[in-house]
Structure formats: C-alpha cells, structure tokens
Ligand SMILES: [Fe+2]
C-alpha cells in the first residue's frame with residue numbers, strides 16, 4: 001500500500017502535476033515544505049524590520065510612500081505564505097511560536113543593520129534581487145499552494161528590485177556624500193546577499209531530496225552564480241563597484257568568477273550572533289506580546305457576536 | 310523655505326489639512342512591522358499611506374498657489390521637510406505619541422470621524438481643486454472610519470482589560486478633541502457657514518460608536534489648543550527631527 005501511494009506521488013511529481021493539500025504526500029515532503037514555507041514567511045515578516053527602520057526618516061514624501069508600500073507588500077507576502085503553510089496542517093500561531101522560541105529560522109540577511117538611507121535602495125536591489133533568483137523557480141514548485149503564492153510574490157519582488165535600483169541610481173548621480181553612501185551600502189550588503197543562497201552545494205544536506213521532489217529546481221551554487229552574473233553587470237550602470245577583488249569575467253565558463261565567501265560569518269549569524277539577531281527577535285516577540293490583549297479582546301468580541309446571532 | 314509667513318487663508322488652510330494628514334500618517338507609520346495582527350499591521354500601514362498621499366495633494370496645491378502669487382518655487386517636500394514646528398498647523402492630537410494599539414486606534418477613529426465630516430463639507434467648496442482633493446480623499450477616509458470604528462467597538466466591548474485600556478485612552482486623549490472644531494479665522498474663511506454641520510455631525514458619530522463600544526465620554530475638563538496657530542506640544546519637535554534628518558544633514562540633495 002505504502003509504496004503504491006509513494007509511486008503515485010512520485011509519478012505526479014515527474015509529470016509536473018501539482019500536489020494539492022488534500023493529496024497523499026510523504027510525511028517528509030510535508031515537513032520539508034512546512035519548514036521551507038514557514039521559514040520563507042518568517043523572512044518576509046522579520047524583513048519588515050530593517051526597512052521599517054527608515055520609514056520615519058525617508059528623505060522625501062515620495063520615497064516614504066514607496067517604502068511604506070514596499071514593506072506593506074512584504075507583509076502581504078507573509079500572509080500568502082502563512083496561508084500556504086496552513087494548508088499543510090500547521091497554524092499561523094504555531095509557526096509564530098516556533099519563530100519566537102528560536103526553533104524556526106528566517107533569512108540570515110535580515111540580521112544586518114540598515115545604517116544609512118542608501119541601505120534601503122541596496123536592500124531593494126540586492127536583497128530583493130537575490131530573493132527573486134531564489135523564488136522564480138519556486139513558482140514551479142510541485143506543491144500547488146506554494147507555487148501559486150510565489151507567482152504573486154515574484155511579481156511584486158521584481159517591482160521592488162527595480163525601485164531599489166532606481167533609488168540607488170539617484171544617489172549615484174547625486175552629491176559626493178550620496179555617492180559615498182551608495183558605495184558603502186553596496187559594500188556592506190554584497191557578501192551577506194551571496195550568503196542568502198545558503199551553504200555551498202557540497203554542504204547543503206536538504207538540496208538533493210528537495211530537487212527530486214521538485215520543491216527546489218536549482219542548487220544553491222547555481223542560483224548564486226546567476227545572481228553574481230546579473231549584479232556584476234548592473235553595478236556598472238551605477239558606476240559603483242562590488243567589494244570583491246577576485247570578481248572577473250571568465251570567458252571560458254561564460255560567467256563571473258568571484259571570491260571566497262566567509263562562511264564562518266554565515267554560521268555565526270545563523271547561530272544568533274549577527275549584528276541584529278537579538279534586536280529582530282526582541283522586536284517580533286515584543287509585537288506579539290504587546291498585542292496579546294488586542295487579540296484576546298477581538299476573540300472575546302467575536303465570541304459574543306456569534307452567540308448573539 | 311523662505312516664505313516666513315503665509316497670510317493667504319486658503320494656503321494656510323491647505324497647510325493645516327496637509328499637516329494633520331502628514332503627522333497622523335507619520336504616527337501610524339511607526340506601527341509598521343509591529344502590529345498585533347499581521348492583517349491589521351497591513352491595514353494601519355495602508356491608512357498611513359493614504360494620509361501621506363493626502364498630505365502630498367494638499368502640499369502640492371499649496372506650492373502651486375505660492376508659485377502663482379510670489380513666484381517662489383516650492384515642492385511638497387519643502388513643507389514637510391524644511392519648516393520648523395511653529396509653521397506646522399496640525400491639531401495637537403495627531404502629534405501625541407501612539408501608546409498602545411487601542412490608543413492609536415482611538416486617535417485614528419476620532420480624526421477619521423472628524424475628517425469624514427469636514428471633507429464632506431469641502432466637497433462642495435467654491436475652490437474646485439480643494440473640493441476635488443476632498444472628494445477623492447473621502448473614499449479613503451470612509452474606509453479609515455469604518456475600520457477604526459470597528460476596532461473601537463471591538464476593544465471597548467472585548468474583555469474587561471481592553472475596555473479599561475480604551476476608557477483610559479479616551480480620558481487621556483479627550484483634552485485634545487475640542488481643538489478640531491474650534492475654528493480659526495483661516496478655516497472659517499474657507500468653510501463659511503458649513504462649519505456648524507461639521508461639529509454636529511462629528512459628535513453624532515463619536516457618540517454612536519462610543520455607545521456601541523460601551524465607552525463613556527468625559528463631560529468636562531480642560532481642553533488644549535494652539536496647534537492650528539503653530540503652538541505645539543514637545544512631541545512635534547522630535548517627529549520633525551526624525552522626519553527631516555536627511556534633508557537637514559544634506560541640504561539641496563536630490564533623493
Ligand atoms: Fe517579499
């Protein structure tokens with residue numbers, strides 16, 4: 001019996017038929033997806049914090065509106081993704097609990113600080129850019145609700161990337177200080193962005209199975225390489241540089257060679273030792289705890305109303 | 310900004326409307342990423358965005374009028390970023406700190422209720438552009454009013470704790486309510502006889518929602534004012550310090 005289900009399941013995957021929440025699926029497939037989708041949802045929500053840091057200081061009303069709308073989009077991504085994960089049998093509250101207890105991860109990138117206004121542009125261009133690289137293939141994920149959520153998410157992410165780039169472009173044509181701000185932001189965000197694709201393939205334990213199940217379509221290193229190729233070209237338009245002396249076009253391989261990533265830093269950030277891990281988690285927990293009375297009141301009110309009707 | 314004193318009542322009125330929207334939007338935006346429920350975080354950010362959009366419309370119109378009158382070239386950002394607190398004409402209520410979620414909602418409710426009445430009156434104003442901005446904004450405001458009313462009722466009629474928190478919030482906010490309908494000369498100049506309806510309609514909405522929420526309105530007590538004439542609370546200086554930082558630190562840069 002078991003093998004029969006499993007065979008049918010793998011057959012569907014091979015034929016590119018989407019797996020839907022009510023379909024039979026291996027436990028491990030379910031758990032892998034819950035882990036991945038909830039981690040993704042948490043990243044959207046925690047990612048609101050470093051950018052939110054500059055809402056009240058945005059340098060013009062237009063930039064303020066763009067930033068608010070972008071962060072609002074990220075919250076929306078969180079919503080779709082939590083909803084997609086819920087179809088697998090876990091509640092949003094349970095996922096929050098895992099986040100607050102430090103059991104669930106979120107993207108390491110959001111543990112870095114936003115120190116100047118240029119960081120907002122750099123996040124849009126580089127962080128959202130890296131997110132798109134990771135996420136476009138997920139639009140073809142074998143799990144239907146995830147794939148569908150990603151289609152909506154990706155559309156908005158590419159908009160964010162263009163806006164971020166445009167905001168840096170303005171700085172790059174501005175005063176000496178603005179140019180300096182722009183270069184400094186690129187310098188600080190570049191390496192952490194390369195880490196967003198996860199550990200190198202030979203150290204990525206989950207990749208192979210995820211590729212077989214078509215939860216994942218490209219390996220970490222493949223996606224990272226695509227990202228480097230794209231950004232190495234775009235940075236020229238800004239007349240800025242990437243902080244990597246080894247970055248060089250390789251004619252033979254038809255791609256950019258780039259320098260060694262400091263994986264020790266990545267490990268430290270994952271272990272909670274990034275510059276802002278504590279601030280981010282404290283902020284999330286505080287929002288949750290401070291909001292407890294509001295949620296209780298809303299529930300109590302809803303209960304009264306449902307009795308009355 | 311070199312226009313030290315703007316004496317034209319319409320321009321003053323536009324700045325008053327713009328400042329109310331901007332500062333309220335600024336306070337709302339402080340919640341972004343920190344709300345108690347993700348959906349409501351999005352809703353409040355949306356309201357912040359709407360209000361900043363309204364402020365931009367009023368400022369743009371004011372800039373146009375000033376250019377016509379004096380040739381001085383200003384933009385929406387000149388008003389937001391390059392004035393000091395004495396030039397701001399918003400009511401004091403919008404600059405008060407947010408406090409907890411319920412207090413923020415309460416402020417938004419009181420302001421949305423007022424704006425729904427004011428903007429309704431403005432839709433028939435003789436100045437067509439002002440009337441146009443008002444009727445465009447009115448759609449947004451009726452959503453803000455519905456959303457905030459629902460939350461005032463939900464929290465007022467939720468748990469004993471939430472009821473107490475809302476009642477305390479009303480007590481602390483109430484001294485900042487009369488200012489809204491204590492009309493200045495520049496408001497009366499633009500509103501004309503319409504202003505009587507505004508006060509009455511506003512009170513009707515407040516009473517109705519507070520009644521449904523089981524919350525009571527304080528009947529007396531001192532009422533603060535001065536914002537409309539540029540006399541603000543200490544809070545506004547900090548809002549401006551934060552908001553204007555980049556424009557002040559790097560003058561004349563394009564962003
Ligand atoms: Fe996103």
Ligand SMILES: [Fe+2]
Nearest residue numbers: 074128157160
């Ligand atoms: Fe994004």
